[in-house]
Amino acid sequence: MGEQHIIHRGQWEGQSLPNSFESFKLYKTSLEGDVMLLNDGKTLAVAHPGDFTATDKSFEAMSPTDFGKLKVKKGEQQGGAAPFFTEYLAGCYDRGISATFEIKGSTPEMTAKAARRTVETIKEMQTEGSFKVQGKEDSKFLEEIGIHSFSPDAIVEARRTLAETGLSLRIGFTWLSSYEHAKNNSIAAPALRYYEQGKNWEQAGIKAAKELGCNFVFFVEPNKMTAALVQAAHVAGLELYMYIRPNENTPELRNALLQLKVDKLLY
Known part of the structure; x- marks a missing residue:
């Protein structure tokens, strides 16, 4: 598929379980997962609450022990486990897959804590030698790890923690599809400070990502994309x-x- 393609939540056609161990077993490409x-x-x-008929808040109330007992209740992967972040990232590293x-989070504060x-x-795993082979660290793998969110609070906290730890990861800001969508989303609503009424919505997303100190901006409406916006x-x-989106995904x-x-395309 090439380095321009990222598999959204590690799920592809005919595969029943996103955000799963199955993801990095199947693909030799870039993967994306949801972190809570x-x-x-x-x-x-690494899990999407909706896949377990849960909510962000109920996942945040879950203990590691209880999460470790979670089993998929439908589809081909029935009985399979959802991975912890450390397991998922180690699996990607072992297979040379960028991640x-x-x-995610139920409130801006929770997204900041998760970020x-x-x-x-990641820093703890690095210190423990999780990214070393024969004593040599794969710095490229670390530098290609991406973190993104539509919560500006998460971006600010991620960058602050990067400065504290000395890590160099890729940070991106996700700009939602419309003013109304962002206004009605408590996580994304703080980003509206970057938008001026009457101005171009997508250009405001670029402004937000730049002012937040990001490496990339993430858009979610392919039909609004133009060469001028990319430029x-x-x-x-x-x-x-x-x-x-899956229903839009065509060659x-x-x-x-x-x-x-x-x-890069995420699908």
Whole structure:
């Protein structure tokens, strides 16, 4: 598939379970997973609450012990386990797969805590030698790890923790599809400070990502993408990522976006 393609939540056609061990067993490409903080304030899980008929808040109230007992209740992977963040990242490293993680949470404060803990956990794994082979660290793998969120609080905290730990990871800001969507989302609503009424919505996303000190901006509406918008992101020093929904995902659309010089596609 190439380095421009990221598999969203590690799920592909005919595969029943996203955010799973199955992901890095099947693919030799870039993967993306959703990260949430469990109730001990230290342990991170790679899981999407909706896949377990749960909510962000109920996942955050879950203990690591209880999360470790979670089993998939449907599909081909029935009975399979959902991974902890450390397990998932180690699996990606062992297979030479680059990884990107979306920071999730029930409130802006929880996304910030999850972002901090994500960076801290990667640093702890580095200190323990988790990214070394025959005593030599694969610095490229670490530098290609991406963290993104539509919560500006998460981005600010991730960058603060990177400065404290000395790690160099890729940080991205996800800009939601519309003003109304962001306004009605408590996690994303703080980002509205970057938008001026009457101005171009997508250009405001570029402004937000740049002011937040990100490496890339993430958009979610392929039909709004133009060469001018991609160029504006590049002029701002940002890469531009695009999410393609399953019902929109066709070779024709992917090729059209790459022709516009979109840097990475998530689908």
